[in-house]
Amino acid sequence: MGIADGKRALIVGVANDKSLAWSIAQELRAQGAEIALTYQGEVLEKRVRPLAESIGALVVGELDVTNDIQIGLTMAELRELWGGLDMLVHAVAFADREDLRDRFLTVSRGNFAKALEISAYSLVALARAAEPLMEARGGGAILTLSYLGAVRAVPNYNVMGVAKAALEACVRYLSVDLGAKNIRVNALSAGPARTLSSSAIHDFHSMQHDHFFESLSSGETEMRDVFCFAAPLWLLGRLAELAVLHRYMQALLQERNAVIRQIAESWEWQRYLPPAAQRE
Ligand SMILES: NC(=O)c1ccc[n+]([C@@H]2O[C@H](COP(=O)([O-])OP(=O)(O)OC[C@H]3O[C@@H](n4cnc5c(N)ncnc54)[C@H](O)[C@@H]3O)[C@@H](O)[C@H]2O)c1
Secondary structure, eight states: OOOOOEEEEEOOOOOOOHHHHHHHHHHHHHOOEEEEESSSHHHHHHHHHHHHHTTTOEEEEEEEEEEOOHHHHHHHHHHHHHHSSEEEOOOOOOOOGSSSSGGGGOHHHHHHHHHHHHEEEEEEHHHHHHHHHTTTTTOOOEEEEEEEEGGOTTTTTHHHHHHHHHHHHHHHHHHHHHHHTTTTEEEEEEOOOOTGGGGGGTHHHEEEEEEEIHHTTOOOOHHHEEEHTHHHHHHHOOTTTTHHHHHHHHHHEEEEEEEHHOOOOHHHHTTOOOHHHHHO
């Protein structure tokens, strides 16, 4: 029996077979979940459809997270198909390539707003739309992907670091709003992995090696205290290590809140949670 048997998961953010969302989709599928994928635009549809087919996942349709109509249509489609939703994976981020190099302070007002809208606000918009579907299933789990650059200045990560900081704050506030409905909200802080998005970051190669492993060996491991899962995946460097991912998925999906307990102070504040949600 898989840890996700009978669960229904919407995964937003598969672009190709290198996407972290694709690793998560494969793992959840292997653990028994039914999967629905979306794609951002026609170009990516050509990549997403064959991937979906390979694991027997549904493709719900096009979803640009800046488009509230598409968000609404996606959720309406899922309500029709499944009647509800157990899990939402948000693996979406965007910043202009020109802002992922050199100086942070050159970012324009427009590019700053765009990066935050797509990379952080989109979690709020999707969570709000998913809430009634998760309520219909008695609760659910929302997972987003963050990065160390949220809490530390990482060279070239720049505006995306600011967006990830906002994203992590969104996780805390959403967990307060949704915790009472037995909907958990978490962030996985993944290590650097070579994907379509990360290829936009100038000198990404050095993030993968020098920065991470040097900072690790110099003992800068306080990240572990800050957000959920940070250190283990950080050490491993990539979500594609499915055996490890499995453990985190297990924590996320099982009816206990180990994951939440690690992520946010806000969990501590949620003393009004129903007993089932407070269980270890
Ligand atoms: N690759 C890494 O090193 C790394 C490390 C930590 C966290 N992350 C995070 O993981 C998540 C997934 O990124 P990835 O590295 O797998 O790259 P990816 O390029 O495979 O995935 C990014 C996804 O964001 C989607 N996206 C961008 N703008 C969108 C929009 N307006 N509407 C809908 N979708 C949109 C893209 O279509 C793509 O599917 C991101 O949040 C990223 O910041 C990545």
